[in-house]
Amino acid sequence: EIVMTQSPATLSVSPGERATLSCRASQSVSSNLAWYQQKPGQAPRLLIYGASTRATGIPARFSGSGSGTEFTLTISSLQSEDFAVYYCQQYNNWPPMVTFGPGTKVDIK
């Protein structure tokens, strides 16, 4: 089973600042890595897939990078609506299963 870790657990950021979130896989997942945003009481929303491709309708301030085992989600200038929990997810072909990271909470500094 591929284990995903995320850091930090909590990130305190002021509006307008940049946020950098990290995700690590216990073995290579190539570029089969997605990022989701989740707000309280809502289902997760897909932000990034393929490690760096923004999903439809996702603002350009969200960007993803990395491959193999190390990945980063960057929010270039945090808006009020961006304060949420962010999860990374691997969906590599082998083993044929999906795993999520434990999440990073981005809150207001």
Next chain:
Amino acid sequence: QVQLQESGPGLVKPSQTLSLTCTVSGGSISSGSYYWSWIRQPAGKGLEWIGRIYTSGSTNYNPSLKSRVTISVDTSKNQFSLKLSSVTAADTAVYYCARETPGMATLYWGQGTLVTVSS
């Protein structure tokens, strides 16, 4: 636009079987190449992938739940289902159904349904 909606009992007794259904609208569950998935989230905790069924009918399950999980599809009703047997309080969670596109992650999610395991 694809939409997914979970339904099923909100309360299940310990040792019984949790059964949920996801109704898909805006597209046929048997067309295209997709994984139809179940994910859960205990209150205040992270997301846990339960398993999925492919358009072809093949399934993949989380190894930690595999002995208790069955996911199936009913194409005549455009639905897929989750059965989780021998539940305990640890299975209390919001359960989401979702559609995953191979290579493109999970774009479509249901709104989630809370299932509580309690006597």
